[in-house]
Amino acid sequence: MAVLDSISTGKRSVADRPPPVPRKRYPKWATRAPLLPALIFLIIVTQLPFVATLVISFMKWNSLDPAGRGFAGIDNYVNVFTDPDLRSSVVNTIVLTASVVLISLLLGLGLALLLDKKFAGRGFVRTMLIAPFLVVPVASALIWKHVLYNPEYGLFNGVLNWLGFDAQPDWISTMPMTAVVASLVWQWTPFMMLILLAGLQSKPVEPVEAARIDGASPFQVFRYLTFPHLRQYLELGGLLGSIYIVQNFDAVFTITSGGLGTANLPYMIYQTFYQAHEYGEASAAGVIVVAGSIVIATFALRVVSSLFKEAK
């Protein structure tokens, strides 16, 4: 994993570094003092809100009923786990994140491999492919909801009609989750493609040439040279994509308004907090998201890295 590797590179650079140079002009603390504020802020700003969330998650706190504020024990957690809506939102978050990241990584990989070839009009195709990345996400969700999915004047049914099909399905109510996933895949594939394309183009050419001369098939070249090289770029894309898609709010809020069984956790927290004013419960749900994503991330990292170890 790129991130974990880079933590250890910190140690490696200690060994590589020349012995420390004796400093004469400034004492050690004075040279570092300017950096202290950032570090102190770093620790306070990152950790305090989460600690506060943790505390609130054990409190009974509805902002409409300030007098009833008090210690609630694990009530909020019990509520979160017994509330079927909240439970399904946990499942939705996982389904949404996993499917969007995987599909857009695969599509992005295919597109990056295609764009790595030289062909006339490649720049034009690349520009077209990047377009979704430059649309404001909320606009992208609106585009999908109204321009593409709309049963009366949407592009999908327009094309179906033009092709001579009579069917005019209402896409969002027939397949709500797929509708949300498709819009997010459209939005995220260009990002994955950019990362993977940069990875492909930083690949040294000589080993590939050598392998070709030795009679390696294009598939073998991909499997044993290109893929291992791309690994860290795939991980980077997966990591960044997961971070942003777990917290995705725009698409769910705009396309389905959390209805039709597509509400994910960010949406549920928003609702609990902003509409039901249940601060305690919203915090408990948040803590569960964090705990869950840590467990899943650790597990996923183990699985992925063990897969790669076998591949080596």
Add this chain to the structure above:
Amino acid sequence: MTATLAKPPADIAWEPEQPRRKRNVGGFLNWVATHALGLALGLMFATPVVFVFLTAVMSDDQAFTADLWPREWHWENFVEVFDKAPLFQYLVNSLTYSLLATAGMLISSIPAAYALAKLQWRGRNVAFILVIGAMMLPPQVVAVPLYDTWSSLGLTGTLWPLIVPYFLFDAFSIFLLRQFMLTIPQSYVDAARVDGCSEFQALVRIIVPMAKPGIAATALFCFLFTWNDYFGPLLYTGEVKDQWTLSLALATFKGMHIVQWNSSMAVTFLTMIPAVVLFVFAQKSFVKGITFTGVKG
């Protein structure tokens, strides 16, 4: 900040160095397949955006049909939307949020990234793990205590709760900048120290100039993220219309002032412009920065 972003890279085209391959018997079929596939996929991804544009220039009535091509070209739609909603106000709000947040991010994150990448100190790895942890924390999770704090300061209903944190800390930017700074050899910093630079001078004179592509990419990311942000403005300014940003206004646009679909699409198209301009100018830095390919590129 703007100076860094606005400076056009020498070679925007960003072509890979690859020897031309010999065409064999299957070469022609391969050529056709590549072109057809490239064009088809390109169209697939670009069509919705093109369709947005085409709808934006349609007449009010035609926009509600399934027509693909405008019968008449109503370019004035792009101008009229400014009369139908206080778009200019929203634009100013969006720019205030994005530009101040990006500036704040640069002030707070560059020194922090330097401390994580180039200084040796006890607890550095712990601090870095905290940064990664903060980066993975969905903003909705900590929304409750933060909202409560800002509300007791009387600042909810403004964009300040969204801007101020960037002057203190932005985990994602620190992460990206640190990764980029790691690719700069430690010997440069050591040399600066030998020459009597303080850490701060080493940072400003040596590291910042060398990390320019990384800084540009991080700034671009920060700008795009805040420009695109929907949850933040919705949470803090949802009920105060004159503080809305463009992305927030966009979502409520249809029901709010107008029912015309073409105007909605015109606004959608207009909101893309800053991202397109930034991306065209900073594409090379962006790719370089995000993949940490190092100072030589």
